Amino acid sequence: MDRYDPKTIEPKWQRIWADEHTWEVSNDFPDDRPKYYVLEMLPYTSGEPHIGHLKNYAVGDAVAHFHRRHGMYVLHPMGYDAFGLPAENHAIKTGQHPRASTDDSIAAFREQMRAWGISIDWTREFGTHQPEYYRWTQWLFLRLYERGLAYRKEAAVKWCPKDATVLANEQVIDGRCERCGTLVEARQLEQWFFKITEYADRLLDDMTRIEWPPHVVTMQENWIGRSEGAEVVFRCEELGIDYPVFTTRPDTLFGATFFVLAPEHPDVLRLNDSQQVHEYVNRALNESAEERGDEHKQKTGVALGHTVTNPATGEQIPMYVADYVLLEYGTGAVMGVPAHDTRDFEFAEAMGLEIRRVIDCGELPCTEDGTMVNSGRFEGLHNREAYEQIVDWLDSEGKGKRAVSYRLRDWLLSRQRYWGCPIPMVHCETDGLVPVPDDQLPVELPHVEDYAPKGKSPLASAEDWVNVTCPKCGGPARRDTDTMDTFVDSSWYFLRYCDPRNDEAPWDREVLKRWMPVDQYIGGVEHAILHLLYARFFVKALADMELLDVQEPFARLFTQGMITRDGAKMSKSKGNAVSPGDYVERFGADTARCYILFIGPPSYDADWQDAGVGGVHRFLSRLWIAASEAPSSDDEPSGSSGLLRKTHWAIDKVTRDMRTGFAFNTAIAAVMELTNEIYRQRDESPPADVRFAVATAGSLIFPFAPHLGAEVYEMMTGRRVWEEPWPEPDPALLAHDEIQLVVQVNGKLVDRLAAPSSASQDELEELARGSDKLAARLDGGEIVKTVVVPGKLVNFVVR
């Protein structure tokens, strides 16, 4: 072999790592190395790995290797998110049974991960669709049920007509199904929910305990949407009904001139069942979320012919039904303060209602602060002050109290689809909802041939499976035929990795105590809300049940940017998707991995350009050739040759780039520089220095190109690079005894001089004054000031 041949090198090392179980870690913790848990988000099994996966695992693997070589015991596992709608849709499209297509996809992922040389502990591998796994998903569901955190209720839910299933709030983007883009409809259905809202405050507050990118934190904060305000009671005297509303502006209470209920509010038709109201309500219910949510839409509504009492003024104000009020938020009713709320203002204008200013601010409608007017005894106060006093007053009168409201809704988890984890509950005519006893888990997903979505769960047709005896009374009962949202499966997989073969429990608490939390989590920003919020909720709920001992699953989060190709988003339909397999085949895994890390900071979006791949391959090839041509020497490097200095510079640069974050692009560039320097200086440098430089280049490139790194290091030293500690730079070789002194006139460079790094400020100035070019540049001008920056420059201010 006389040229760089990844087809030989890569399988060679992969075999060694597999045969020797190099990356496996034991729960017995053989020594006192500190643990480090690095995890990339598990792949979703519809189809083959794409370039985003390559990036994800290239990043994670670099982190894993770096920490191993810093003496840590690194857990780096792998599994598959195998249930769910996209996998099922993929199966329908390819005409395969989801089980078969999922298994094909898993095989493809497993194959690629090995070909990429990712350092995974394969003994911990699993798929979330395996009964050994989802048995515990069901077990956890039952624990949540016991604590009242999983419950059934009838509610207006989001329904995707194309996928024929309900969706979680989080899976509806701009009124459309996140998966297929279809406009979602509202349906009134009884469904399973997780009570994530109970954790809203903790999910918000605990964000200070984790190191996550600020924009992800903001996204979660926005999503939870905590608002502080007051609940104020408006009484309908005529019917003797109290209507509480939530408001963030109790200070504007005196300006409430009307009162509005959401169309879905159960009292609307009781208050008025005229044809006009019926029509209005029906139209609102049939509107898509997108149409209804359009901010620019003309406000509409219908008077209900009743009044409520404004608790501040005692006035009777008219009641309306209007579709700009949402049932899900607050109490499904609002007080209308047209002077100080833009929506209420528009509504009042459309309906011809009174607009009464109660804060002296700008032009109406205005939401600014100011002095209270038309507000009884709160007159003249600043509105912020009035806010507090009005709430206190309401409280003392029993007409209201401080309150907090959230945008976050409970997590709707049931799906009317086949390919998912069955919900372990039975419906008994006598006993109602009955949980399946733990010792009967898992409730296995039956094999169903006709699994196409049809609006009710395909499981309902598996009669043998559906009909069971009630665990409580032994009478006839039916299984719940819905399956769980895939996000349930992925809300706890990182816990199972710690103890994946446990068949007594989902995990051993003591084992979890040692591995958790995940020290570094890596994945796409598209999961900033859904998965990351759900997983945090699960961990908090499980901590409350004393099943584990952390409050947060992911101590640090890194979100990688998307890969585009030649500036365009990649997609199968455009036919511009980059298949990582093709590039691994052509250039080797090391090249593909390095290239994807080299094209830019991994957190940014980056553009894949075919032409660029060759450059990285050339670099790796040059490094290999440098190793094969290195002179022999048994000496240790000594002295301070230029090459030796460059080598230590590279160690320092790569180490700092990896420490300070994920600056892999500049770390790889530094190894390129070192390699270029080896070529420039290898003929003049001592052989020991050349060997050391090449070995170090191999050692430094190892986290990114593990096969080549191991090969080059072995060629130079006969040793295994992953068993070596991460190199440390020699400070003496980082320092230079000579600096380049810059001479400036008025901030513009006129000369560069060599100066001893030990020179004092006066000496530097003296030296600079001696510059020929300075003299030429001065040309009779007068030096009015001199600025000396030690170790860098001398600037003469000249008039």
Next chain:
RNA sequence: GCCCGGGUGGCGGAACUCGGUCAGACGCGAUCGGCUUAAACCCGAUUGCCCGAGAGGGCGUGUGGGUUCGAAUCCCACCCCGGGCACCA
């Protein structure tokens, strides 16, 4: 509308934490040369823009201002691109 990012050569990007070496590391692309019957590969040189034969000069980090001996870096205003939230009371 509100909240985050970000605007640097033909391109991807460095430097931008601490203002300080004519900004442009590293790589791609391009041009020229070498090797070759030839091409590819490989090797070497050049490559921000403008003027100039050259020496050299001028201009340059989205735009306009400011602070400073000195600004891509700090401050103010504005423009553009990307992302998040948005009839949430």
